Each structure stands twice: as C-alpha cells, then as structure tokens.
Amino acid sequence: QQQVKQSPQSLIVQKGGISIINCAYENTAFDYFPWYQQFPGKGPALLIAIRPDVSEKKEGRFTISFNKSAKQFSLHIMDSQPGDSATYFCADTGGFKTIFGAGTRLFVKA
C-alpha cells in the first residue's frame, strides 16, 4: 500500500516568513510530484509540481525541492502572506492512483 507522509500537520508563520512543508513517499515508480492548495469549502487546486529528473522548481513565491535519495520533497513558500492560509497536500502519483498526504494546515499571521 503506497503511503505518503506529510509534515507538519499544522504550521503558523508570520507574514513575510518562509513556510516549509515536507513530504516523504515510498513508491519509486513516479511520474511527478504535485502540491495542491485547498481553501475552506473549495476543491484542491494544483499549485505546483515537479518531475523526478529535476531537483528544484520555482514558480513565483513557491518552490519545490526534491531529494531523490531521501525520497522526500518539500514545498517552500517565500514571503508568506495571509492569503496563503490554506491546507496544502502533497501527492504521490507513482501508482495507478494518486495518493495524498494527510495535509498541512497553514496559517499566516498578519
């Protein structure tokens, strides 16, 4: 049973700070590693994704770092803003189905 372990469960960051969320996976047959962002009452939205042949991808304030040997990837949110307050999910797409981490609830204090 493929698993994805996400940490921390919740995170409080000051406005302007860096938010870091980590994800550890087990499956080695992967296509790409996405992060999803979910606001209350909404569906998850694809935020950023990385392919396993690159170690880092940056889109605006969001960066994914990928450590293949450690089977980990992380999401960094630079200059965190109150509008970033949401739940973030990583996912493993390596099997037939996409398996999500349990989610990290981020709260950015103004």
Place this chain on the structure above:
Amino acid sequence: NAGVMQNPRHLVRRRGQEARLRCSPMKGHSHVYWYRQLPEEGLKFMVYLQKENIIDESGMPKERFSAEFPKEGPSILRIQQVVRGDSAAYFCASSSANRKAFFGQGTRLTVV
C-alpha cells in the same frame, strides 16, 4: 473551457435514501478519481475509473457504494441507503494520461 464540474454542490438526504453524485471531467480527460474528505481531514481515495472501466476501487466501502463512468455522460458515485457516517465532501478529479489531476469543487453530502 470548463474545469471539472460536480453536481450538486450540496445534497441533503435522509437516512436510508440514495445519493447520486455526478462528475463531468475536463474536456479531453478520460481518467476520473473520486475522493472523500471528512471535516478537518485529508483526502481519502475511493475509486479510479477510465471510460467504462473501474481500474481501482480499493478505497470504496464494500457495501452500498458504487461508481461508474459510462462511455457517454458523467461519472456517477452512488451511495445506497445512506447513513450519518456518509456525511462528507466528495471530490472528483480528472486527468489525461499524464495524470496531472484537476479537482472539482466537490459535493457536500449531509445525511439527516
């Protein structure tokens, strides 16, 4: 270009009734996933379908739940004889072969 469309957005059913949740995937997508999300919890995989085929239903409860994705029309998640514990948000996602999945806004089922 519409995204993944789910309806209804909210559904209230009495215990013992049937709930039908619909999902129209994005244009060009032939893969559909259903997930359940309980309040304050993560997304739990239920079933993965391609057109007319169930590929993986390992997350589906053994009884009362079924899913289909016919050649024409939306994917349907059907819950028979609903119980209070079925109250949750049900999300559908679709993808093409590259498996970059896009989600609908969900159907919030309340069983009273």
